[in-house]
Amino acid sequence: MCLQMMGIIPAWSGLRGKRGILPVLSAALFVWGAAPAHAAGADQRVERKYTVSGKPVVVIHNVANGRIEIKSWKNSEVDILGTQASNKIGFDIEQAGDRIDVTANVLDAAAQPLELEANLQLTVPEETELQLKTETGLIYVEQVTGDMKLESFAGDVHLKEVSGYIIVKTTGGSLVCSQCAGKLDFSSISGSAQILQPQLNNVNLMTTTGNVLFDGEFVRTGLYSMKSGRGLVEVRFSSNDSFDLKAQTSTGTVDNQAAAFLKPDTHGVKHIYSNLTHGFFGTVGKGLAKVELSSYSGTIRIMRRD
């Protein structure tokens, strides 16, 4: 009341007359309130550059929450940019020859989850071997051609145009692999896997409750195994493909939408059908690749893409 009288706070009646100002004031207050935290986050920044020769090995262990992004360039250098939301996280970075270790450590065990955000952005030579371990937050790798082992509890893994021997292990995180080549092993409890336009010649996908989608070409002489305990296993192949297919489930169903394109096995092998599982064998083209699909209680769906 006093403040109103002194003119510091306008009377309610006066403010009511200027309703248009309220949203602006609210927005301004919100931005002002959020500004210090954001600024503090932006202030915590680590940038390093390491010269390497040959094929480097990059090892990252991120116990904080955050995103790890790795892209490649033509330089023989590893560039690391780390940002963190607070000073309750510390980055340890060291180089030993062509190996570079990056570890994000929690410095204060009492820190709140929001204070434990640490993002890493790396640019590495194309032929770099990666070993990444994180708890949550996305792992994104693009155009890297070395072998890689990527482990995460709850974070997703997105790979684009990578090749080599790729191992992905998650507890609940999902994998999206676009235009990947080489060999891929994926295992998860509840995470799903999407393999899109691949050039992979050896694939092992296993999830307990997640789904599996393979949309792309089966390389001749390639071996493909896709399993889901309870989820959907879906394969979309093209008419140019050549593979032998075995699909089986214990208590689930097989939804074969490409029956017209699947011939009986042409290699003269007599397959023994178990009374305890549902499924079938079939061949597309000359049956050069080998594809095995299975699910304990989920659905197996086979489709032709074109």
Next chain:
Amino acid sequence: MQCKDIETVLEQEGLEPLPAEAREHLAECRECRSYVADLTSLVDAAHKLPSEIAPPERVWISLRAQLEAEGIIRTPAAEPVVLERVSWWASTRAFFGHRVLATAMVGILIASAAVFEIRKDRVAEKNSTKQEAVREVPLPLQALPSSNHTSNQTLNQKSTAAPSASSAPAEFAGTAQALDDQEPVATGLILSSRSPIDASLRDNLKKVNEFIAECEQHLKEHPQDQLTREYLSAAYQQKAELLSAMIERGRSVN
């Protein structure tokens, strides 16, 4: 002494103490000096290595699951273990032989009886007033009668319970038992954590437990189903890895 002799001396007698002749040769020969220096640094590095690193528990569990799945090993049927053929009276008499121990034992018995009486009264009181409400309250791990339960389990949510080792097929009994033993340790370590990661781990443990229970039940009805057997074996391995991750994480946080 020649360079060859230095190698022989080092092979037979080690680095120290070198004979006078060898020392004289080293003073003149640069190659041998660098050879001895390399050897010395190797020995030093070897001394700094940890003596032996024990592999994590999950390795043994996975190995056992794999061997059992392939039928290479089988868990022997449970048999009563007889340690010594001593009569129960003799062993009891020997135990109570010491007066101090006997007095302490009596004291513990009295205290236990008192605690039991107090608890019985309280439980009876609660039951009479809020019998239904008690069933909805989540019980902490330690309060559960069996160790085969996840942390957030309530009495009326028995579907989240870990499958009992006794329901596992005979060839997996050892693996299932080992996992059952580890589960309360793992869940106990992250029991109080509110971290979303720990919540996710607990949720995934629940999922894998449910899947294991389903496969075990199916195998009871269809023991010849090889596909289910393979899924069950893989689920045990996943559970072993998950428990190991929970323990590792719990230890690092605590």
